[in-house]
Amino acid sequence: MNNTLDLSTFLHDISNAFGGTSLILNQLINGVYGNSLEDIKPLLIAILSTNNRITSLLEAQKRSSNSNCLWEINSVKQFDMLTFLQKLYKECYPIAQSRSLALHYEHVPTYRYGTQVLGDVSSIWRMLHNLLQNAFNYTQSGNVFLRILNQSDDLVIEIEDTGVGIDPEEISTIFLPSWRSPNSSSLHPSGSGLGLYIAMMVAKAHGLKLAVDSVVGKGTKFTIIFPYRNDRIYGLDGSMLHESGRLQNALPV
Numbered sequence: 001m002n003n004t005l006d007l008s009t010f011l012h013d014i015s016n017a018f019g020g021t022s023l024i025l026n027q028l029i030n031g032v033y034g035n036s037l038e039d040i041k042p043l044l045i046a047i048l049s050t051n052n053r054i055t056s057l058l059e060a061q062k063r064s065s066n067s068n069c070l071w072e073i074n075s076v077k078q079f080d081m082l083t084f085l086q087k088l089y090k091e092c093y094p095i096a097q098s099r100s101l102a103l104h105y106e107h108v109p110t111y112r113y114g115t116q117v118l119g120d121v122s123s124i125w126r127m128l129h130n131l132l133q134n135a136f137n138y139t140q141s142g143n144v145f146l147r148i149l150n151q152s153d154d155l156v157i158e159i160e161d162t163g164v165g166i167d168p169e170e171i172s173t174i175f176l177p178s179w180r181s182p183n184s185s186s187l188h189p190s191g192s193g194l195g196l197y198i199a200m201m202v203a204k205a206h207g208l209k210l211a212v213d214s215v216v217g218k219g220t221k222f223t224i225i226f227p228y229r230n231d232r233i234y235g236l237d238g239s240m241l242h243e244s245g246r247l248q249n250a251l252p253v
């Protein structure tokens with residue numbers, strides 16, 4: 001575990017984010033969403049918000065390089081996961097559309113203990129964005145679902161696709177840094193094998209469970225569980241906030 005890996009994971013997410021904005025800009029230039037300002041405004045807002053996330057990623061990286069940390073939880077705050085997912089959905093919708101995939105955002109009318117979460121917004125965005133990006137990359141046709149629901153008292157986010165699936169023998173290795181299935185290159189040539197590693201780091205850092213369930217040829221579902229806490233705010237708890245911010249012990253390797 002070293003600074004090279006730290007830099008690689010950072011570059012992975014920066015380049016994905018820039019890829020997303022270039023894609024939307026190309027669609028706008030080609031008139032895919034219409035030509036009036038009103039038509040394209042939601043897309044401009046999505047680009048602006050991706051750019052803001054890139055800026056906060058850069059800031060976070062600068063802070064962790066200065067403090068010589070591999071990974072730091074930065075700017076922890078309380079936020080509403082429903083609103084957050086709605087924004088994520090809007091940002092990812094054009095990417096799904098460019099691959100001719102249908103992206104669905106599903107939520108329920110009420111949540112037993114609400115949808116407030118305490119965490120590092122930009123890290124949680126990295127985790128969910130990487131899982132969605134994989135769903136797009138490894139699905140040739142069909143649907144991608146982004147869901148938020150309750151399982152007993154826990155708050156649960158699911159990202160499910162109708163893609164190629166993962167061989168049962170490979171499930172235990174997918175979170176290792178730089179690991180890619182031998183078939184991945186044909187579907188997604190520019191992959192680096194870091195997306196799931198980042199997602200797992202963020203999940204562990206926040207005390208979340210990240211599980212995967214997959215059937216070859218049918219699809220894959222990643223489940224992120226925010227365990228119920230007595231204070232009724234999901235995500236980080238107070239004691240975790242007092243830790244140094246060095247999260248190497250949380251890494252799965």
Ligand SMILES: Nc1ncnc2c1ncn2[C@@H]1O[C@H](COP(=O)(O)OP(=O)(O)O)[C@@H](O)[C@H]1O
Pocket residue numbers: 130134135137138161163164165166174179180181182184188190191192193194195196197220
């Ligand atoms: N939704 C998915 N469907 C099928 N395979 C997946 C999915 N997500 C991840 N994988 C497999 O896990 C590997 C590691 O994923 P990731 O760490 O994001 O790296 P990358 O996408 O750059 O290869 C992928 O190469 C692919 O083989």
Ligand SMILES: [Mg+2]
Pocket residue numbers: 130133134191193194195196
């Ligand atoms: Mg990936």
